[in-house]
Amino acid sequence: MGLTVKDVSKFSVMSKARVRAGKEVLDEHCVQWISAIEMPVENFVRKNEVVLSTGVGCEKDPSSLRQFVEDVIESEASALILALGRFIFDIPSDIIELAEENQFIIIEIPWEIRFSDIIEEVMQELNAIQQKEQKTSEKIQQELLKLILEDAELDQISSYIQNSVGCPVVITDQAGVLLDKKSIRPALVKKWESYVVNGVIPVRELAAPLTQDPMFHKFQTIEVEGEVLLQLPVLQVLDDPQGYLYALLPVPPHPSAQSFLTTYRVNILEHAVTTINLWLSRQNAIEKTKMRLRSDFVQELAKGEFISWDQAHSRAKLLGYNIQLPYVCIIGYPENFKKLFNKRKQDYQSFNHWLDSMIRYVEEETFYAAQSLKREVMITYQEEQIILFLESAGEQKPENASAFLDLVERRLNNLLPEVVISWGIGDYKENLKGFEHSYEHAKMALEIGRRKKGPGNRTMYENTRIDRVLLEIARNENMKEVVMSTIEPLIRYDSQRNMDLIETFSTYNRCNGNVSQTARILNLHRQSLLYRLRKIESLTGLALIDPDDLFLLELSIKIWKMAPYETKAAQFN
Secondary structure, X not given: OOOEHHHHHOOHHHOOOEEEEOHHHOOOOEOOEEEEOOOOOOOOOOOOEEEEEOOOOOOOOHHHHHXXXXXXXXXXXXXXXXXXXXXXXXOOHHHHHHHHHOOOEEXXXXXXXXXXXXXXXXXXXXXXXXXXXXXXXXXXXXXXXXXXXOOOOHHHHHHHHHHHHOOOEEEEEOOOOEOOOOOOOHHHHHHHHHHHHOOOOOOOOOXXXXXXXXXXXXXXXXXXXXXXXXXXXXXXXXXXXXXXXXXXXXXXXXXXXXXXXXXXXXXXXXXHHHHHHHHHHHHHHHHHHHHHHHHHHHHHXXXXXXXXXXXXXXXXXXXXXXXXXXXXXXXXXXXXXXXXXXXXXXXXXXXXXXXXXXXXXXXXXXXXXXXXXXXXXXXXXXXXXXXXXXXXXXXXXXXXXXXXXXXXHHHHHHHOOOOOEEEEEOOOOOOOHHHHXXXXXXXXXXXXXXXHXXXXXXXXXXXXXXXXXXXXXXXOHHHHHHHHHHXXXXXXXXXXXXXXXXXXXXXXXXXXXXXXXXXXXXXXXXXXXXXXXXXXXXXXXXXOOOXXXXXXXXXXXXXXXXXXXXXXXXXXX
C-alpha cells in the first residue's frame, strides 16, 4: 500500500502524538500527500491527504470546529492532526464520536511540535517510496521488453503482469476475443465469451473519467455478474484499439477503482500495454500471413488451381496440412449474420469488424469439434461461405460429417444461439481433383438444400440425385419453355387470387388422387377442392385423369421449384 497513517504515527517527530479516533484503521489509510490547512476547507484538501491544523478560529466556537472536521472527513483525507495548546486545548467528545462513526483518524500533538518537521519527514518517506516504486517500475518495464525480445508466449507476459499488479488480467483482441486462455480460470473463459457475444465487452464509448487526473482517463470501469473490470485499450496507429487489457479487481470485497489504481499500478499497466502492443503487432503480422496463406491454400484446393500433386503437397506441408488423408468438403452458409449485426451494431465499429469476430468463433468451434473427433480439418471463409475439408474415413459415404456438424452446432447454439447456418456436404473423391469435385458437390448440395428445405438445414450430396436431375433439366432452355408454358397460368392465378393452386395440385398428387384425403390435409371442403382441381385443368388445358398430363404437370412444378430464385421472382412479376 505504500505509506500509511500508522507509519506516520511511528515517526520520531510524532513520539508525543496521541491517536484520539480511528486506531483500528491506522494501517488501512494510505498517505499520498500532507499539508497544513485552516478553515475553510472547501476544495483545498484532496483524497488520501494528511491534514495538519491548529484549529485557529474555532477556539470560541465548538460548532465551527465540528464543521471543519466534517469537511475534512468529506474530502476523504487520510487523517487530521490537530495541534493543541494555543487555540484548542481539548478535542470535544462529540467530534471524537463523529470521527469514530466515519472510521476517520484524528491525532492530537503538543503545540511545540512544528508542522514543518512533520511535513519534512512525511515528504522524505513519500519521495523514498516513489523512488523505490520508480526503480521497480523501470525494472518491470525492462523485464517486459526482455520477454518480447525473447519471443515469449502471451501467457508468460500475462502471468508476469498479474504478479506485478497483484490481480488477474485478461488480454483480448480488438473485438474482445481472448488471446490468452492459459492463465485464466476456465469458468471465466466461458463467461467471457458470452460477454463478447452480448456486446458487454469491449466498452467503446468513453464514460466519465474516474478522476480529473489525465493519467486515469483511459481506464473504463465495467461491472458485470459480480466482476469489476478495468478496461485499458492497447493502441496502435491513429489511436485505433488493436486490443484491450483488463484488470479484474480482487473479490471480495471489491476495492474502488480509484483506490486500486495507484500511481505505481497505473505505471505498470502502461508498461504492460506497450508490451502487449509490441506483441500484438508482431503476432498479428505472423497470424495474418499464416491465415491468409492457409485460407488461400484451401480455396485453391477447392477451385482445383494446383497443377500437380507435388506442388499441392509441398505447399500443404509448409502450412502444417496433410492432404494425403481422405477429405470430404463441407460448406456452411450463415443465413442471418447481417440481421444479427443490426441488433448489436451500436456496439461495433462496422459490420466487417463484427463479422471477423463471429467467423473467428465459428472457426474455433470447428477446430474444437474436429479435435474432439480426432480428425484433421482445413478451413477458409470465402464469398460469404465457410468452406472446410474434414478428414473422412475414406469410404464413399461421409459418415463422420453428420457427427462433426452435430458437435459444431451444439457448441455454436450455446455460444451463438441465434445464428442460423445452412450446410452442404460433399462426398469423398480420390486424388488431387477429388478436392475440387467434393467442393462442387458440397456447393450443389447446399444450393439444393436451401431451395428445397429452407435455411438452417444440412444436405448431403448423395441424397440429392432426383434434385440434381431436376436442376439439370431446369437449365435446358427448351425444357424451361415447356415448363413455363405449362404452369405459368397457375403462377399468375395464384399471384392474383392467392389461392395456391400449385400446392393444391402437389398435395392432391401426393395423395394419389384421393379427394377426401387431400381435402382433409388442406383443411378444405370437398366442393372447394373440386373447384380448385377444375380450375387447374381449365388454366393448364390438362386433364388430371390423364397419366401423361398428370406427369407433365408434376414434373413442371418440381422443375420450377428447383429453378433459381431470381427466375422465380421474375416469373411472379
